[in-house]
Amino acid sequence: MKIFLLKRKNVRMKSKAGPAFSEKCYRILSQVPKGKVTTYAQIARALGTRAFRAVGQAMRRNPHAPKVPCHRVVRSDGDLGGYSGGLAKKKLLLRSEGIQIKGNKVVNLSACLKRLSI
DNA sequence: TATTTGACCAAGA
DNA sequence: ATCTTGGCCAAAT
Numbered sequence: 001m002k003i004f005l006l007k008r009k010n011v012r013m014k015s016k017a018g019p020a021f022s023e024k025c026y027r028i029l030s031q032v033p034k035g036k037v038t039t040y041a042q043i044a045r046a047l048g049t050r051a052f053r054a055v056g057q058a059m060r061r062n063p064h065a066p067k068v069p070c071h072r073v074v075r076s077d078g079d080l081g082g083y084s085g086g087l088a089k090k091k092l093l094l095r096s097e098g099i100q101i102k103g104n105k106v107v108n109l110s111a112c113l114k115r116l117s118i
Numbered sequence: 119t120a121t122t123t124g125a126c127c128a129a130g131a
Numbered sequence: 132a133t134c135t136t137g138g139c140c141a142a143a144t
Contacts, residue, residue, distance in 0.1 A: 021141055040126055044140090052126040054141035060125055061142085075126065082125030090125090 021051070022058035026068045028116060035098045036114040037072045037106060040081070046116035060084055072097075078109040 019027070028046050032038045040052045059070045062084050071093040075081045080101070083090035091101055100107040 044126090049140075050127090050138095051140040053124055053139065054126090056125040057123080057140095057142060058125095062125095070125085073125075077127085080125090084125075087125090 021047070021054060022061065025055050025058045026064075029068055029070065029073065031116070032069060032072050032114045034069075036112050037074050037094070037099060037109070038114045038116065039074055039076045041076050042114075042116045043073070045118055048118070056081070072114075074106055074109070078105040078107075080104050080106070 024047055025043055028043050029038070040055045043055045044050055044052045055073075059073060060082070062068075062070060071083060071090045073081065080087060080090055080094075087104070091104075094106075095101060099112055106112065
């Protein structure tokens with residue numbers, strides 16, 4: 001029986017089969033616990049791509065609002081990046097979760113960074 | 119279908 | 132430390 005072997009996953013097909021790229025981003029992001037953050041690059045790498053910017057686009061569009069903790073995504077250099085609800089809000093949310101922020105950057109990023117599998 | 123647009127990144131200067 | 136440059140790739144125009 002060989003009929004099952006073919007449809008495992010999309011190796012390189014960019015058709016609209018399966019969850020959209022953005023949906024996968026949210027799936028990954030939901031693994032990030034409160035008190036931790038991740039980066040756009042981490043998410044992209046976890047998906048096996050280098051589309052860091054597209055990850056940002058996915059957050060910006062923010063399809064299902066507070067369901068996904070998109071405030072826990074920051075830049076690789078520790079800068080907060082952006083937030084559709086306003087940067088001040090992002091800062092506030094992170095602080096309320098125990099993340100220390102100085103200026104527009106996360107203090108000691110590596111300590112609170114949630115690393116994702118490649 | 120082709121072009122433009124980013125909540126980005128890494129390396130230089 | 133800050134600023135610029137070129138690259139990247141999914142989504143929206």
